Amino acid sequence: MSGFDSDQVASLLRQLGHNDQLIAQAYVQGYISGDDSNMNHLMALHKSGILRPDDDVGDFRTSADIKQMLNRLMRQQRGYRQMSDMGKVINALSDSVTDYRDSILNQQVDDADYYLEQLDDLLYDTKDSFSGSLDNMHYAISSQFGFVSTLGAKVRENEKALNYAQKLLIELKQIDPNVCYQWLDWACPSELARKITGFIEWFHHVLDRLAHIIEKMRVSLFRLRRDEKQANQLRGMARYLRSHPEFEIDPNLHDAEHLPQSLKFAPALALRGYVDVRNTGLETDLIELVQSLRKAAVATALKTRESCEVIDDVTEELAYQYDFFEQQVELLFERSIIESIACSALEYWQLNQPAWQLESLEMPPKDWIELVFSCYCKLTNDQQQALTIQMKGKVVDGTNNNFTFRDVVIEPRPIDA
Numbered sequence: 001m002s003g004f005d006s007d008q009v010a011s012l013l014r015q016l017g018h019n020d021q022l023i024a025q026a027y028v029q030g031y032i033s034g035d036d037s038n039m040n041h042l043m044a045l046h047k048s049g050i051l052r053p054d055d056d057v058g059d060f061r062t063s064a065d066i067k068q069m070l071n072r073l074m075r076q077q078r079g080y081r082q083m084s085d086m087g088k089v090i091n092a093l094s095d096s097v098t099d100y101r102d103s104i105l106n107q108q109v110d111d112a113d114y115y116l117e118q119l120d121d122l123l124y125d126t127k128d129s130f131s132g133s134l135d136n137m138h139y140a141i142s143s144q145f146g147f148v149s150t151l152g153a154k155v156r157e158n159e160k161a162l163n164y165a166q167k168l169l170i171e172l173k174q175i176d177p178n179v180c181y182q183w184l185d186w187a188c189p190s191e192l193a194r195k196i197t198g199f200i201e202w203f204h205h206v207l208d209r210l211a212h213i214i215e216k217m218r219v220s221l222f223r224l225r226r227d228e229k230q231a232n233q234l235r236g237m238a239r240y241l242r243s244h245p246e247f248e249i250d251p252n253l254h255d256a257e258h259l260p261q262s263l264k265f266a267p268a269l270a271l272r273g274y275v276d277v278r279n280t281g282l283e284t285d286l287i288e289l290v291q292s293l294r295k296a297a298v299a300t301a302l303k304t305r306e307s308c309e310v311i312d313d314v315t316e317e318l319a320y321q322y323d324f325f326e327q328q329v330e331l332l333f334e335r336s337i338i339e340s341i342a343c344s345a346l347e348y349w350q351l352n353q354p355a356w357q358l359e360s361l362e363m364p365p366k367d368w369i370e371l372v373f374s375c376y377c378k379l380t381n382d383q384q385q386a387l388t389i390q391m392k393g394k395v396v397d398g399t400n401n402n403f404t405f406r407d408v409v410i411e412p413r414p415i416d417a
Contacts, residue, residue: 012048019045026051026062027070030117034058052124055194064125086171089126090179096122097183100192116191123199127206133168134209137161141216151228158224162217169210175203325363328352329375333387333410342390342411345372372408388413 016023019041026032031054034042042060045051051060062070096119103112140147140161145154177200184193241247250256254264275286328348336343349368356362363371376389393405 015045015048016050019050023050023062023066026060027067030113031059031061034060055191055198061120064121064128067121086126086174089122090175092122093119094179094183097192097196101186101188104189116195119192120195123195127199127202130168130172130206133164134206134213137165137213137217141213141220144220151224151231155221155224155228158217158221162214162221165210165214165217169207169214172203172207172210177203324359324361325368325371326375329372332372333375336410337386337412340412342409344407344409345369346407369405369408372410373405376408376410386413387411 022032022041049063050066052063054061096115100112100115103115145157148154148157180196180200183196332343332348346365349365388411390409391405392407396402396404
């Protein structure tokens, strides 16, 4: 027996009968174009699954199921394919592309249209079959396999769905996009290129979607197995407690005579979410409660707070503080630029020792060289474009990229550099 209502079937058959000319035109000509007079009817047929949209906007074709039914009734079996083996589907696609190419090269227009239509049906049937499988799997995961009730059945359904999804992934991996691109290595029409590239794009999309569904199935299977294990433990505990009545608690334990007074507990209170106004014993307490709620609220007295005047101190002007040796590095860079000469940091240090000693300032030559190198690294990109730095030293023993420097030389960069 069918799972559909007879009224639904009758409504679909009436829709087929009322739109017989549109369906016949779409089947015979391969497509039907929509306009203001028939667009509403075409959209209704598309909603019912009788027609499907074509690549061009506004055009419709007969769906795969309707077309296969009409082919069998008209004794034409073209377009009928099994979607279980992707290897066979790829071979069938390759044969259709080869036949279409030969027809185009030989200028056989009618044959080319036939093979292009056959290719379009095969591509659509393949995508529709896999997309339907993915939709069903996604619905099963989202509903937590709600078509079965017990956890054991849910686990079995999840395992079967996961195995099917993994087999489906194996089927899809038989598709090599490079092979599909080889079908277009000739001056093919744009119709064929659009259909093949659309199929490749669908292939990449459905692979990502299927991998996501498989991951969700694994997580769902883990959770269902965990819930089943907990349910089995609870059922085992319940069976154990039923077989050992000594663990049952007497509901009248609070009235037991042998129980000490300190362990006795009062019977359960009869609680309700409202006040029983018919109970005269609560009348006095209820009146006092209502009277207290009607009293005016007592205003909270404001606390007196002490205040005092805040006197701002006079803003003190601080003298500009600078580092003496950093200023000397700037003078070294300035001298190299103005005089357009190469300036050695070590020679500059030796030349200015008397003046620095008069200021009671001193710096070891090693620290001075490191300061010059550090200040050069802190220059902006434009400033470093005006100067070059040369390191004088030797390679550390046992290494090939570490040096000990005895001096650095700053010189202006040539303008044409």
